Amino acid sequence: MxxxxxxxxxxxxxxxxxxxxxxxxxxxxxxxxxxxxxxxxxxxxxxxxxxxxxxxxxxxxxxxxxxxxxxxxxxxxxLASLPAGQRLEPALRDTEAKQRRQDGQRLNFLEQENAALRAELQAAKQMLGRHALITEFLEETGRMPR
Structure with a gap:
């Protein structure tokens, strides 16, 4: 020991x-x-x-x-080693940096979600257009197209 x-x-x-x-x-x-x-x-x-x-x-x-x-x-x-009359200014802390970072992340997420929803809406509009043509054809002829 x-x-x-x-x-x-x-x-x-x-x-x-x-x-x-x-x-x-x-x-x-x-x-x-x-x-x-x-x-x-x-x-x-x-x-x-x-x-x-x-x-x-x-x-x-x-x-x-x-x-x-x-x-x-x-x-x-x-502080004791500084000359008299000279003060060491404390470093200014960016108090809003965390909030800006969170806002940036949230904005990025919302932009991605928005792009995905736009693509989904475009696909839905195409399907709706196709079904509108089929509906119009049915109303005119009374038959289902092949």
Whole structure:
């Protein structure tokens, strides 16, 4: 059975392997409120979220990683590091994007249904025209055409 120091070393090795296996685009998927999302990191590394805060080696490695990502422009800068008087504007969220996407899907569905109904109506009109000719012939001759 491993003692606490061995587990801490294993967790650090898992974190380092995880951090080196990710690209800049991968890290963008972990950004949450200006930091990397701790719960997802812990889950993927296979240890508890508390290891990120209680293990000093992992904590410093995570801080270094976040600082590198901030320098690369992947993470936004910290509010404390901004010059006085400059405010970081929160990203404007498009609140109507979901509704527009749903409207677009609904419009597409309705257009397809409309095209299908037009084709069905055209076929029905052709059948009606054919039956109108037969009815007219029956009225004039009293006989059924072959």
């Amino acid at each position: 491993a003692n606490g120091q061995q587990i801490a070393e294993e967790n650090l090795a898992a974190f380092m392997a995880w951090s080196t296996s990710k690209s800049d685009d991968d890290f963008r998927g972990y950004v949450h409120r200006g930091k990397l999302k701790r719960s997802e990191i812990a889950t993927e590394c296979g240890f508890g979220k508390s290891a990120l805060t209680q293990n000093p080696a992992i904590r410093s490695a995570l801080e270094n990683l976040e600082n590198e990502l901030r320098a690369a422009g992947i993470l936004p800068p910290l």
